[in-house]
Amino acid sequence: MALRDNAIVAYAEAKHVMRSGRDVWDYAGEILDALLERSGLERAEIDGVIFTPSATGAKTPMWSQSCLDYLGLETSFTDTTDLGGCSATGGVARAAAAIDAGYCETIVLINADTPSTEDNLIMRSFHHEWADPEGLLGPPGAFGLLSRRYDHLYGLDSRALGKMAVAQREHAVLNPNAVEKLRQPITVEDYLNSRMIADPLRLLDCVMMCDGGNGFVMMSKKRAKEKGYSRFVVPTGYGERTNYKLSENGLEPTESGHRVAGEKAFKQAGIGPRDVGSFHPYDDFLIAMMIQFEMLGFCKPGQGAAFIHETDLRFDGDLPLNTSGGQISAGQAGLAGGGTNLVEAVRQLFGEGDARQVKNIGNALVTGIGWIPYGRNWGSSTALVLTPDA
Amino acid sequence: MSKPANDTLSVPRDPIRHANFSIPFWEGTRDKKVMVQYCPRANQYQWFPRPVSLFTARRDLEWREVSGHGEIFSYTIANVGNGPFRGHEPYLIALVRLDEGVNIMANVIKCNLDEISIGMEVVPFWAPLADGTNLLMFQPAGA
Numbered sequence: 001m002a003l004r005d006n007a008i009v010a011y012a013e014a015k016h017v018m019r020s021g022r023d024v025w026d027y028a029g030e031i032l033d034a035l036l037e038r039s040g041l042e043r044a045e046i047d048g049v050i051f052t053p054s055a056t057g058a059k060t061p062m063w064s065q066s067c068l069d070y071l072g073l074e075t076s077f078t079d080t081t082d083l084g085g086c087s088a089t090g091g092v093a094r095a096a097a098a099i100d101a102g103y104c105e106t107i108v109l110i111n112a113d114t115p116s117t118e119d120n121l122i123m124r125s126f127h128h129e130w131a132d133p134e135g136l137l138g139p140p141g142a143f144g145l146l147s148r149r150y151d152h153l154y155g156l157d158s159r160a161l162g163k164m165a166v167a168q169r170e171h172a173v174l175n176p177n178a179v180e181k182l183r184q185p186i187t188v189e190d191y192l193n194s195r196m197i198a199d200p201l202r203l204l205d206c207v208m209m210c211d212g213g214n215g216f217v218m219m220s221k222k223r224a225k226e227k228g229y230s231r232f233v234v235p236t237g238y239g240e241r242t243n244y245k246l247s248e249n250g251l252e253p254t255e256s257g258h259r260v261a262g263e264k265a266f267k268q269a270g271i272g273p274r275d276v277g278s279f280h281p282y283d284d285f286l287i288a289m290m291i292q293f294e295m296l297g298f299c300k301p302g303q304g305a306a307f308i309h310e311t312d313l314r315f316d317g318d319l320p321l322n323t324s325g326g327q328i329s330a331g332q333a334g335l336a337g338g339g340t341n342l343v344e345a346v347r348q349l350f351g352e353g354d355a356r357q358v359k360n361i362g363n364a365l366v367t368g369i370g371w372i373p374y375g376r377n378w379g380s381s382t383a384l385v386l387t388p389d390a
Numbered sequence: 391m392s393k394p395a396n397d398t399l400s401v402p403r404d405p406i407r408h409a410n411f412s413i414p415f416w417e418g419t420r421d422k423k424v425m426v427q428y429c430p431r432a433n434q435y436q437w438f439p440r441p442v443s444l445f446t447a448r449r450d451l452e453w454r455e456v457s458g459h460g461e462i463f464s465y466t467i468a469n470v471g472n473g474p475f476r477g478h479e480p481y482l483i484a485l486v487r488l489d490e491g492v493n494i495m496a497n498v499i500k501c502n503l504d505e506i507s508i509g510m511e512v513v514p515f516w517a518p519l520a521d522g523t524n525l526l527m528f529q530p531a532g533a
Contacts, residue, residue, distance in 0.1 A: 129412060130438045133403050133525055134483050134497050135468060135475035144466030145485055145495075152464065152508045199467035199480075247445050249434065249491045253464070374438060375485050375493045 001100035003093065003268065004390060007224040007232040008216050010039035011346045016179045016212040016331035019116045024056040025070040027112035027213035027336075032071055035108055039217045048077040048104030050095050052087040055115035055209075055334040058122065067110070077104040084370030085282050086240065086380040087111070088214075088339035093238045093384070095218045105219060112213035113334030119209075126374045137198055140206055142372045143285045144198030146253045147205075150287060153254060156200060157305035161286040162191035164321065165204055165328065167313040168283070172325025174315070174356040179210050179331035205286045212333030214343040233349045236363070237269025237385035243373075244381065257381030258295035258367060266297075269363070269385035273297045277360035278320040278348055280341035282369040283328045288378070289321070292367060296383065315356040323348060323356045342366045342384070349388040363387045395467070395482040395506075397499040399517055402474050403525070412439040414453040419524040422516045424458035426490060427451050437492035458514035459531070460488040465498065465506055486512055486528050500529040
């Protein structure tokens with residue numbers, strides 16, 4: 001048994017809403033109900049559940065059991081993947097491992113969070129002692145520092161960043177699940193004119209928190225075939241790296257673990273960057289996507305802007321980028337947000353992209369970014385290659 | 391843009407809870423000394439303080455006093471501040487690379503917004519805190 005012996009047989013997504021007023025478990029329940037409906041499974045067949053953490057539930061150490069209790073599920077395997085924005089992609093890999101190990105047969109992955117209604121997140125980490133006294137504005141401050149260093153090393157091409165913002169916003173307009181107020185087209189000028197938050201980082205570089213949820217059903221490919229699923233998506237390659245080169249004081253913050261995570265995922269899947277059908281990178285900030293182009297080998301370090309300028313990133317272009325709008329234009333559903341681009345990749349490979357359906361559904365590459373450390377890049381990097389019916 | 395960055399000295403910073411393995415740094419600040427953890431096995435400094443070496447994961451760390459001289463590695467102009475920093479913008483946050491090779495995040499003061507640049511030499515400026523320790527900031531060398 002291996003990663004690629006497993007299959008995603010169903011997916012679900014709730015609409016992203018700012019300050020919905022709904023409870024986080026209401027979203028979880030909506031996702032569970034939709035997954036049963038779409039997969040045709042009975043509740044009793046579910047014997048494994050994996051959650052993402054939740055900003056709303058951040059004060060609750062027993063998060064998995066609290067969720068299962070509200071959802072009325074009895075399981076043989078349960079976990080919460082605690083990798084920040086890598087939790088959703090990491091959850092797929094962990095689900096496959098649990099199925100391979102025989103801990104359970106049918107896993108639902110439920111990613112739900114409501115940070116714009118109830119945010120209980122407190123960072124018990126370096127922030128209190130080493131960043132809060134300096135007035136660092138969380139992730140935007142850290143990405144301001146990163147962006148200035150990128151500018152020093154390679155030059156920061158704001159128009160290239162703006163091109164990604166415009167393409168993703170076009171996709172959000174076509175995505176009925178995106179936050180409504182973001183479903184308005186923008187121009188590169190709008191991006192350039194948006195106010196500086198943590199100079200050189202602008203407002204339109206950043207994600208906005210919303211409430212939302214998404215989820216998946218996974219089982220072995222063998223079982224998926226036995227149960228007669230006509231379509232499913234197979235994870236064919238996965239790489240994960242936390243604390244890339246942590247021991248190198250001289251490491252540039254423009255270097256990320258996607259370099260090694262991507263290499264591993266591509267090798268396992270037997271493809272390279274040029275073969276990617278659509279790209280769904282984790283997008284907390286625009287520059288994070290530019291750096292991922294570089295680290296994953298789409299182009300060399302420092303060449304991200306040139307690559308962006310010469311590539312059509314729209315859903316019907318050369319390399320479709322975050323075709324649901326990504327988190328930046330569809331909204332960031334807190335710690336469930338790593339599932340937003342993942343669910344879109346699965347949707348596209350099912351051929352259910354509707355008005356934004358990509359042409360090449362040979363595969364899709366989804367990534368994660370988890371946690372923002374002190375003065376470096378990001379804590380965790382994941383890369384997941386998905387292939388239909390592999 | 392030739393206006394000075396806010397020095398944030400009047401920001402009522404919240405009390406800082408010190409990890410027990412950070413205390414030698416904070417005690418050093420009372421005498422305006424920059425103390426940094428040093429790993430003798432790897433012959434390298436590390437910042438911020440940890441319970442183990444970042445190079446070997448062992449605990450035989452030392453504390454060494456360093457000059458505090460360094461240069462700007464990167465910086466951001468904070469136009470939006472949170473909590474007690476709200477209303478004190480714009481102010482500067484930098485990663486300062488000390489001569490010993492570690493990057494420290496700190497406010498840079500006595501510096502115009504268009505004057506700061508990567509590679510600029512800086513030296514410590516000590517901002518008094520309510521508990522008698524000092525917050526390590528930096529200012530342009532020779533300012």
